[in-house]
Amino acid sequence: xxxxxxxxxxxxxxxxxxxxxxxxxxxxxxxxxxxxxxxxxxxxxxxxxxxxxxxxxxxxxxxxxxxxxxxxxxxxxxxxxxxxxxxxxxxxxxxxxxxxxxxxxxxxxxxxxxxxxxxxxxxxxxxxxxxxxxxxxxxxxxxxxxxxxxxxxxxxxxxxxxxxxxxxxxxxxxxxxxxxxxxxxxxxxxxxxxxxxx
DNA sequence: TTATGGATCTTCT
DNA sequence: GAAGATCCATAAA
Numbered sequence: 001x002x003x004x005x006x007x008x009x010x011x012x013x014x015x016x017x018x019x020x021x022x023x024x025x026x027x028x029x030x031x032x033x034x035x036x037x038x039x040x041x042x043x044x045x046x047x048x049x050x051x052x053x054x055x056x057x058x059x060x061x062x063x064x065x066x067x068x069x070x071x072x073x074x075x076x077x078x079x080x081x082x083x084x085x086x087x088x089x090x091x092x093x094x095x096x097x098x099x100x101x102x103x104x105x106x107x108x109x110x111x112x113x114x115x116x117x118x119x120x121x122x123x124x125x126x127x128x129x130x131x132x133x134x135x136x137x138x139x140x141x142x143x144x145x146x147x148x149x150x151x152x153x154x155x156x157x158x159x160x161x162x163x164x165x166x167x168x169x170x171x172x173x174x175x176x177x178x179x180x181x182x183x184x185x186x187x188x189x190x191x192x193x194x195x196x197x198x
Numbered sequence: 199t200t201a202t203g204g205a206t207c208t209t210c211t
Numbered sequence: 212g213a214a215g216a217t218c219c220a221t222a223a224a
Contacts, residue, residue: 041216050216052209060208077217078206084216097216127217170216 002154005145008068012087012094016042016181019085021158024101026133026150031109033133035101035123036155039182039189041168045093049173053093063141065093071142071150073135080127083135085144085152099169100124102188125190158183
């Protein structure tokens with residue numbers, strides 16, 4: 001099922017799976033760059049110690065508590081941006097982290113933004129895809145269904161049997177939860193520290 | 199092939 | 212003061 005405002009509202013894990021196969025596009029100065037989402041992680045608010053929203057709204061994560069379909073961009077490790085899709089009703093505080101995309105449009109532009117990388121390394125990590133799509137803090141709070149600058153649109157239908165589930169990557173709390181979802185056969189998923197089991 | 203450290207912002211202790 | 216939803220260059224094995 002393609003992601004809609006409704007699927008994003010119902011449940012964050014279902015929202016995460018519905019985002020697999022959708023296209024994420026940015027358009028800047030007439031340059032369009034896009035990719036198909038192949039890897040995501042769910043961050044489930046008050047139930048989830050790894051979520052930025054676990055302790056309630058902060059200046060950084062307050063947009064997670066706003067409407068479903070908004071864009072949550074955060075800056076991390078002093079140098080990287082990562083992009084999320086806000087889920088659930090206003091006030092809940094959940095989101096889906098986009099961890100990897102398969103490049104579709106604007107290959108040359110993306111390579112210019114991330115020089116000297118192989119195609120399979122171009123967008124296979126949450127900060128890498130932000131660099132390739134030029135996503136930064138200025139996208140915070142954009143509506144991913146209506147914005148002219150950043151948008152999520154239906155692209156390919158992913159069957160349930162194509163979706164693999166695993167623990168999340170790069171976190172130290174709530175590590176056991178099976179909240180990472182990816183397209184099993186995709187060569188464009190991030191592999192750092194990942195154990196690729198069924 | 200695996201391990202380690204640097205970059206240096208935001209939040210938490 | 213330390214750690215973190217990361218990435219990359221360099222070193223060790």
